[in-house]
Amino acid sequence: MTTLLSPEELEARLRDVGRRRYHSLHPFHKLLHGGELNFGQVQAWALNRYFYQAMIPVKDSSILARMEEPELRRAWRQRIIDHDGDREGEGGIARWLKLTDGLGLDRDYVTSLRGLLPATRFAVEAYVHFVRDKSLLEAIASSLTEMFSPGIIGERVAGMLKNYDFVSKETLAYFDKRLTEAPRDADFALDYVKRNARTPEQQQAAIRALEFKCDVLWVQLDALYFAYVDPAMPYPGAFVPEAARARQEA
């Protein structure tokens, strides 16, 4: 079972994780990209994913703090710069808030996290804790979902622009940037994992780390699907699209 793979075989195994488990396969994404969600459901997606976006530089700072070589830190710190920007209003988090603005969500409400689904919070925090508690190799390997993101982003932007009159090229600007940032980041991380996973155990740990990260993304969509697409029960305290609309109209 655990034989030593060549770097190329390891890469193939990692790519296979994406083919089997990346959240592009989730029914919620098919509905999102196919134009089958209503305004409130798209709001719920953007609102919940805000927390994921906001925690990305926190998890990257945690990884940065564990890197002992300046060369590694120099490459990794760019991720933090990309998400936080150089000043207020710039960077990936700010671009995500332009999306939630564009969807008519009150910015204070979004950033307060009050309307977050608990499962979103638990999944995102699991990611933050994972990169702090596991080996550096596993922490870096867990970022490799970025290998799979250009495909889904292309599909998302095209699908959402075509199907929803409440989004625009401007409100989706976050994704444009990611189309260049993610492949650069993924190349670096993949190269690191291929060079540093030198035992069968390390290679399996890297594969499991990527599976874990796929779970983190998948569970967030499960939570959205079952709270907003096919709800069996209300979630105490979570965002309610109608109430949000009433609040804005008030």
Add this chain to the structure above:
Amino acid sequence: MTTLLSPEELEARLRDVGRRRYHSLHPFHKLLHGGELNFGQVQAWALNRYFYQAMIPVKDSSILARMEEPELRRAWRQRIIDHDGDREGEGGIARWLKLTDGLGLDRDYVTSLRGLLPATRFAVEAYVHFVRDKSLLEAIASSLTEMFSPGIIGERVAGMLKNYDFVSKETLAYFDKRLTEAPRDADFALDYVKRNARTPEQQQAAIRALEFKCDVLWVQLDALYFAYVDPAMPYPGAFVPEAARARQEA
């Protein structure tokens, strides 16, 4: 909004959290207790909840490690003794494994956690991290769901014995013990919270901690409901009742 409550008012607010958000209200529990789940669905419940049970003494050890007074530690350590027992085969975790045994689940498979739903893992780990990272007051307040457990346990044991021929008084022995342990533990924790939540902010934090814990329990049932009662999609790697049965028959 945040005025200082009397200890009795604080207790009433805490009890109100249970009335609104305790997992006794969850549709999955109504199905479980009403005999409306099939064998595989009850297996999935016992298998997933095993991880919660197994982590209880871990989270209590974390709380113990933060108590600076011998008097507090003397009371709290009993929780760990109750769950771990004095020797192999005793204590709450062992009693939970008698339930999974009785449901025909392979013990190595259960304890390997391989079949766990990711949302179960994230929710339970969120609890472990919460008691480590938040104030001691909040950590103790998060245990107060035990105030509400005697009611649900009575309902569960009666309902399951009446409705399922695959459970027995012996396999449900875990719950008998909890009927005496939980009220004793809850009394101590409630008294601590009432005495130590001395500012409006501390009182609100204690209420929020109990709401958080209700979310931890609720999300576990959401995950079971949507994976095993009303599934929209398979969960890669998670327990599949049929496959488990085939494995045992092989």
